[in-house]
Amino acid sequence: xxxxxxxxxxxxxxxxxxxxxxxxxxxxxxxxxxxxxxxxxxxxxxxxxxxxxxxxxxxxxxxxxxxxxxxxxxxxxxxxxxxxxxxxxxxxxxxxxxxxxxxxxxxxxxxxxxxxxxxxxxxxxxxxxxxxxxxxxxxxxxxxxxxxxxxxxxxxxxxxxxxxxxxxxxxxxxxxxxxxxxxxxxxxxxxxxxxxxxxxxxxxxxxxxxxxxxxxxxxxxxxxxxxxxxxxxxxxxxxxxxxxxxxxxxxxxxxxxxxxxxxxxxxxxxxxxxxxxxxxxxxxxxxxxxxxxxxxxxxxxxxxxxxxxxxxxxxxxxxxxxxxxxxxxxxxxxxxxxxxxxxxxxxxxxxxxxxxxxxxxxxxxxxxxxxxxxxxxxxxxxxxxxxxxxxxxxxxxxxxxxxxxxxxxxxxxxxxxxxxxxxxxxxxxxxxxxxxxxxxxxxxxxxxxxxxxxxxxxxxxxxxxxxxxxxxxxxxxxxxxxxx
Amino acid sequence: xxxxxxxxxxxxxxxxxxxxxxxxxxxxxxxxxxxxxxxxxxxxxxxxxxxxxxxxxxxxxxxxxxxxxxxxxxxxxxxxxxxxxxxxxxxxxxxxxxxxxxxxxxxxxxxxxxxxxxxxxxxxxxxxxxxxxxxxxxxxxxxxxxxxxxxxxxxxxxxxxxxxxxxxxxxxxxxxxxxxxxxxxxxxxxxxxxxxxxxxxxxxxxxxxxxxxxxxxxxxxxxxxxxxxxxxxxxxxxxxxxxxxxxxxxxxxxxxxxxxxxxxxxxxxxxxxxxxxxxxxxxxxxxxxxxxxxxxxxxxxxxxxxxxxxxxxxxxxxxxxxxxxxxxxxxxxxxxxxxxxxxxxxxxxxxxxxxxxxxxxxxxxxxxxxxxxxxxxxxxxxxxxxxxxxxxxxxxxxxxxxxxxxxxxxxxxxxxxxxxxxxxxxxxxxxxxxxxx
Numbered sequence: 052x053x054x055x056x057x058x059x060x061x062x063x064x065x066x067x068x069x070x071x072x073x074x075x076x077x078x079x080x081x082x083x084x085x086x087x088x089x090x091x092x093x094x095x096x097x098x099x100x101x102x103x104x105x106x107x108x109x110x111x112x113x114x115x116x117x118x119x120x121x122x123x124x125x126x127x128x129x130x131x132x133x134x135x136x137x138x139x140x141x142x143x144x145x146x147x148x149x150x151x152x153x154x155x156x157x158x159x160x161x162x163x164x165x166x167x168x169x170x171x172x173x174x175x176x177x178x179x180x181x182x183x184x185x186x187x188x189x190x191x192x193x194x195x196x197x198x199x200x201x202x203x204x205x206x207x208x209x210x211x212x213x214x215x216x217x218x219x220x221x222x223x224x225x226x227x228x229x230x231x232x233x234x235x236x237x238x239x240x241x242x243x244x245x246x247x248x249x250x251x252x253x254x255x256x257x258x259x260x261x262x263x264x265x266x267x268x269x270x271x272x273x274x275x276x277x278x279x280x281x282x283x284x285x286x287x288x289x290x291x292x293x294x295x296x297x298x299x300x301x302x303x304x305x306x307x308x309x310x311x312x313x314x315x316x317x318x319x320x321x322x323x324x325x326x327x328x329x330x331x332x333x334x335x336x337x338x339x340x341x342x343x344x345x346x347x348x349x350x351x352x353x354x355x356x357x358x359x360x361x362x363x364x365x366x367x368x369x370x371x372x373x374x375x376x377x378x379x380x381x382x383x384x385x386x387x388x389x390x391x392x393x394x395x396x397x398x399x400x401x402x403x404x405x406x407x408x409x410x411x412x413x414x415x416x417x418x419x420x421x422x423x424x425x426x427x428x429x430x431x432x433x434x435x436x437x438x439x440x441x442x443x444x445x446x447x448x449x450x451x452x453x454x455x456x457x458x459x460x461x462x463x464x465x466x467x468x469x470x471x472x473x474x475x476x477x478x479x480x481x482x483x484x485x486x487x488x489x490x491x492x493x494x495x496x497x498x499x500x501x502x503x504x505x506x507x508x509x510x511x512x513x514x515x516x517x518x519x520x521x522x523x524x525x526x527x528x529x530x531x532x533x534x535x
Numbered sequence: 536x537x538x539x540x541x542x543x544x545x546x547x548x549x550x551x552x553x554x555x556x557x558x559x560x561x562x563x564x565x566x567x568x569x570x571x572x573x574x575x576x577x578x579x580x581x582x583x584x585x586x587x588x589x590x591x592x593x594x595x596x597x598x599x600x601x602x603x604x605x606x607x608x609x610x611x612x613x614x615x616x617x618x619x620x621x622x623x624x625x626x627x628x629x630x631x632x633x634x635x636x637x638x639x640x641x642x643x644x645x646x647x648x649x650x651x652x653x654x655x656x657x658x659x660x661x662x663x664x665x666x667x668x669x670x671x672x673x674x675x676x677x678x679x680x681x682x683x684x685x686x687x688x689x690x691x692x693x694x695x696x697x698x699x700x701x702x703x704x705x706x707x708x709x710x711x712x713x714x715x716x717x718x719x720x721x722x723x724x725x726x727x728x729x730x731x732x733x734x735x736x737x738x739x740x741x742x743x744x745x746x747x748x749x750x751x752x753x754x755x756x757x758x759x760x761x762x763x764x765x766x767x768x769x770x771x772x773x774x775x776x777x778x779x780x781x782x783x784x785x786x787x788x789x790x791x792x793x794x795x796x797x798x799x800x801x802x803x804x805x806x807x808x809x810x811x812x813x814x815x816x817x818x819x820x821x822x823x824x825x826x827x828x829x830x831x832x833x834x835x836x837x838x839x840x841x842x843x844x845x846x847x848x849x850x851x852x853x854x855x856x857x858x859x860x861x862x863x864x865x866x867x868x869x870x871x872x873x874x875x876x877x878x879x880x881x882x883x884x885x886x887x888x889x890x891x892x893x894x895x896x897x898x899x900x901x902x903x904x905x906x907x908x909x910x911x912x913x914x915x916x917x918x919x920x921x922x923x924x925x926x927x928x929x930x931x932x933x934x935x936x937x938x939x940x941x942x943x944x945x946x947x948x949x950x951x952x953x954x955x956x957x958x959x960x961x962x963x964x965x966x967x968x969x970x971x972x
Contacts, residue, residue, distance in 0.1 A: 054773065059770060063880075063914065067876050070917050074917075075869060078832065079831070079832060083828075085828035092841075097841070
């Protein structure tokens with residue numbers, strides 16, 4: 052009988068081995084997938100146990116932090132946003148119910164402390180997870196100026212450092228109070244003007260005449276034109292049997308390319324676009340980053356692709372059969388984000404080299420260990436230094452004597468370009484300004500868009516841009532510890 | 536070193552493990568270092584020390600590893616119950632004390648288990664009566680009719696006792712019939728079979744087990760009874776054919792019931808597709824799987840997983856009984872859960888070693904059957920938790936909350952030790968009695 056006993060023991064032991072394998076499947080192999088399921092109560096509970104890192108601006112203002120509280124003796128954390136609605140769409144929120152957006156989502160790994168091998172070691176040591184702080188390039192002084200100027204209106208302001216790509220401000224109006232997300236999300240969603248939308252990176256607008264900066268760059272790059280090439284404006288330019296007029300049906304007569312940009316002469320840029328053709332203009336757009344996702348450290352769902360749209364889909368830039376005359380003046384279904392246009396201005400400011408925009412400078416633990424550092428990075432060279440400086444000189448003329456004089460700053464040379472895109476209603480426009488300052492040694496590049504205004508880019512957007520640039524040029528580094 | 540000293544040497548760390556578990560659970564609960572319910576812990580430790588003392592006096596030659604394994608399982612079980620609800624651990628400590636008393640009573644009052652063979656038919660009849668009583672007078676809990684109310688809000692699971700009685704009966708019956716069952720006398724359906732009158736009990740058992748599925752509404756109990764029966768049949772005859780035949784018949788019968796009884800169909804569906812109805816029929820299973828996933832490889836430690844809501848309610852229904860293993864896997868992770876499974880494998884190794892060492896057929900069958908019943912029961916409920924077999928309502932021996940289960944399983948351990956003591960005693964006497972050469 053002993054043989055049977057051994058066989059029975061072996062059978063049962065093999066049965067337990069199968070149990071070990073099955074259990075391993077659930078605890079190790081399938082565990083990640085199960086943890087991610089939306090109806091998993093552990094996932095929600097776990098979030099409340101993590102002391103998430105803080106989000107701190109360049110001027111050491113705390114934008115997000117975790118506040119500890121006790122419930123029945125147990126430690127829990129909830130997210131608190133000391134600045135309320137400041138940079139709300141950029142900071143984003145992180146709640147168990149609504150999920151996470153903005154930087155809260157983008158850098159969740161660091162904020163929640165689940166980066167590197169430390170996470171596994173912490174688990175082995177039974178230590179509570181402490182998230183790393185995120186230090187931003189964004190400066191609340193610039194951000195506050197931008198938001199104050201936008202308040203009561205719909206629109207966006209982007210301010211970047213052209214030489215590095217550091218994002219100084221990403222303002223979108225209307226905004227919302229991040230602290231109300233967990234309690235009052237439904238009413239935020241219902242508010243007019245879609246406050247949850249980050250217009251600076253996710254809002255798509257026709258660029259209007261600001262696009263002429265791209266066309267001018269393409270023209271000079273081509274070698275066929277220079278800043279002093281002369282044109283004769285008859286007040287109309289006909290393409291495909293349809294006329295293109297100047298703003299206010301103005302007629303400028305003999306002028307050069309600099310004058311064309313300074314006074315935003317449509318007929319001249321349409322003629323250049325027509326003669327360049329879709330392929331050449333398209334190649335310039337490629338270099339400027341149109342029709343491909345903008346590389347910025349925000350969730351990809353919150354960053355729109357700038358370019359030509361048809362039936363909701365992005366088109367390639369360089370198709371031969373395009374109406375390049377109308378593209379050249381920012382028409383033909385062109386839809387761009389304020390961020391993209393700020394990068395256009397920034398590339399011109401930086402001698403033709405376009406830098407990758409970034410919001411996080413570094414992720415740093417409470418003990419001061421830097422776990423992630425971001426450095427300036429060139430995306431592409433969009434034009435030669437000579438072409439860039441020529442375009443910049445023309446843009447200076449826009450502000451000194453053309454449509455953008457409202458952006459001027461006393462004692463400083465400012466370069467820029469206005470834009471006034473028409474909406475369906477002839478009385479309502481979308482006002483644009485892109486530019487940079489100081490022209491000789493650019494420290495800040497901006498893009499401003501004001502939706503639904505009776506004014507023009509010159510009257511509405513240019514003053515906002517001027518004020519934002521003035522603030523950006525006046526800021527000094529802030530010493531000491533982060534504060535609220 | 537004597538067997539009993541070796542036992543004590545293993546018992547002390549096993550008891551410390553449980554005490555540390557309780558203290559860790561209490562510390563996690565209070566978020567500061569605490570000794571935990573040390574009175575309870577000491578009380579339970581005392582029970583094991585008394586058991587050890589009784590063995591020293593009355594069964595000094597019995598297997599030295601069984602009691603330490605028991606102590607480890609009981610200790611981890613208590614720690615898990617304490618972290619779910621301290622009140623449950625208090626109750627369980629009382630059941631463990633009763634189990635200890637039952638254990639000592641068996642050791643003291645039944646120095647020779649072979650008397651049981653004489654009363655095998657009385658014992659078998661009692662087992663049947665207990666099951667019938669449960670079917671007739673039983674109270675339904677969670678849809679299964681396994682309990683009988685005995686007043687004062689207390690319920691007993693007579694099936695737990697019937698389980699042991701059945702093993703005793705089968706050991707006696709199969710010892711008697713093993714020859715006729717082992718030798719085929721006829722050839723039917725291309726198989727060599729013994730005479731029908733010897734085969735009849737198998738068929739009766741098959742029918743009874745399936746009837747239990749429907750009446751008791753408990754697949755686990757039926758699977759356990761039938762599985763133990765097949766295991767013992769195999770031990771007695773050494774013929775795997777019976778096992779294959781039995782499993783085939785059981786599966787065929789189960790499939791038929793699944794297809795015809797809608798209530799059981801729902802259970803099987805929630806086993807195969809728990810995620811189809813997460814808030815309804817699949818709820819318990821899915822919550823348990825989330826607990827396993829949360830435990831991961833190492834787990835957060837005793838009392839640190841989120842098994843219980845802030846209101847003190849377990850997230851998994853029946854966490855303290857059917858799903859105690861999910862609690863272990865969550866708190867202690869894959870590593871801890873494997874440890875607990877290894878304890879059961881060790882327990883079986885010792886039980887089957889006792890069966891191998893036993894010197895007569897009845898003792899071998901009894902020890903083998905008792906070991907199989909504990910091992911199979913652990914397998915069925917853990918298999919339910921990891922979704923290998925449909926979820927059932929049997930307890931995890933020595934760990935699940937519940938008096939009947941604890942007392943009966945301590946009794947089983949005592950019986951195994953009596954058998955072990957007896958066979959070594961016989962060996963010693965045989966050596967002493969041998970003429971000097």
